[in-house]
Amino acid sequence: MNSLNILIVEDETITAADIQETLEKAGHSIITIARNTQEAVAAVKKYLPDLAMIDISLERSSADGIDTARELLSHHRMPIIYLTAHSEAQTFQRARETMPAAYLLKPFRQHELAFQVELAYMNQHTKNLQTSETLLLPINKGYEKIHKDKVIYLLAEGAYVKVYMAGEEKPYLLAMNLGYLAQYFSTANFHRLSRSLLINLDHVSRLERSQLFMHNYTIPINIPEGNRGDLMKKLAVVRTR
Template sequence: MDRKVLIVEDEPLIADDLEFHLNDMGINNIEVALQYSEALDKLSNNSFDLALLDVNLSGDKDGIQLANTINTSHQVPFIFVTSYYDNGTLSRAKRTNPYGYILKPFDKKEIQINVEMAFHKIGLNKTAKPEKFFIKDKDGMVPISPEDICYVEAFDNYAKVFTTDHSYIISHTLKSIEAKLVPFGFERVHKSYLINLSHITRISDGYVFFGETNLPIGRAYKNVFMSKLNVL
C-alpha cells in the first residue's frame, strides 16, 4: 500500500531526518510543511493517511492547535513529535486523541514503533465497524444502518439525523457523530452539515443535493470534499 504521510516540522533538518527514517520504512509518498499555514494548504489539497506534527511550531499557532483543526476539518490520524513533555502540554495533547507521541531527540526505532502502531490502530478502526447504530426515540432505541442516513445537521450541542424517510434529534455534537460516521463514507461539507456521499443526487453552484434538499458547501471544507469525489 502506498501510504501518504504529512510531516509538519518547522526545523528543516529535523523534517529531513523524519523523512529519511520514513523512507527507510518503505514510506516514500511524503509531503513536508514547515509552518501552520503551509500544513493547512497541503491538508486542503491532498489526502493523507498519517501526519507527524511538531508541537512547538513557530508562529502564533502550535501543533496542538493544528491537531484540533485536523480533527474538525480533515480527519487525518496524527502523531505528535516534540521535546516538550510537561504536564500542561501533555494534557492539551491528549485531548486531541493522537495516535502516538515521539519525544525529541528521537531515534529510528522510536519512529518505526510509533508509525507502525498508528497504522495498526487505523486498520483496526476501519475494520471494526458496527452494522447498525441505535438512536433514542420516543418509543425506545431505534436501530439505524449508516447507509440509510442521508445527512446530519448540527443544532448547538444537539444534532438532527436525516434518513431516507425520517429524522431524529440526538444529544450529541456533530463533531462526535462525525468521528463515528466518517469510516462509512461520510464527509463534512460545512460547519453544520455531515453528509453521506452515497446519497448525493447532484452538486451544483456551491450546494450538494439530496433530491429536492440542498445543503451549502462551506468554503473551508470545499477542497477536501471535492478531493474525495471520483470524477471522470
C-alpha cells in the same frame, strides 16, 4: 504494511529531513513538509494524507502543533503522531484532548519512529473496522453490502464461515477463518460463545439452562458449560429469588 502518504509538520529543517529519510527508508511517501499551520492545512486539503507527524513547538507558525492538529482534523480525520522535546504535564494534557495515536519525545530512535507510524495506522484502521455499521462481504464473485445489526450469528464449519442474517432463508457461505472475520464484529453486542460460534446478543429470544434460541430460528444453540458464566454477564437477566 502498505506504503502510507504522510504529512510532516516541522519547522526545523534538519529534523524534518531526518524524519523524511527515516520514513522513506521504511517504504512510506512524504507528501510535503509543512512549516506552519497554513501550509499544513493546504497540504491536507490537497492530498488527504494517511497520517500526520506534527511537532508541538512550531516557532514559525501562528499556532502550535496541538492547535494545528485540531485544525487539520476538522478537515480530514487521520492518525496524529506528536513530536516534542518537552514533557510538561500541561502540554501532554492538551495534546491528549486531540486523541493522538502516539506522543514521541525528542530525540527519538529512527526504528522507533517507523514502528510508531505502523502501529498508529493499523490501530486507526482496526478502529474504523470495528465502528463501521456496514460491511462488504465477498459473495458470489463480488462484494455485497450488509448491515452488521442484521447478522444473527456466525458459525465456523471447517474452512468456511456461515453468516446467518435476519430476513435471509439461507446463510452466506464465506471461505475464510472465523477468527479473521470476528475482528469486524468486535462491538459489545457480539459475543464469542465458542471457538466456532459468534452470536449477536440483540437477536437472542430465549435462554435456557444449556441452550440459546435466536429470533426466527427454532433450532437451539447449545451453550458450552464453561462459557455460560461469561454469556450471563453480557445479558440483562432478571433472576428468581
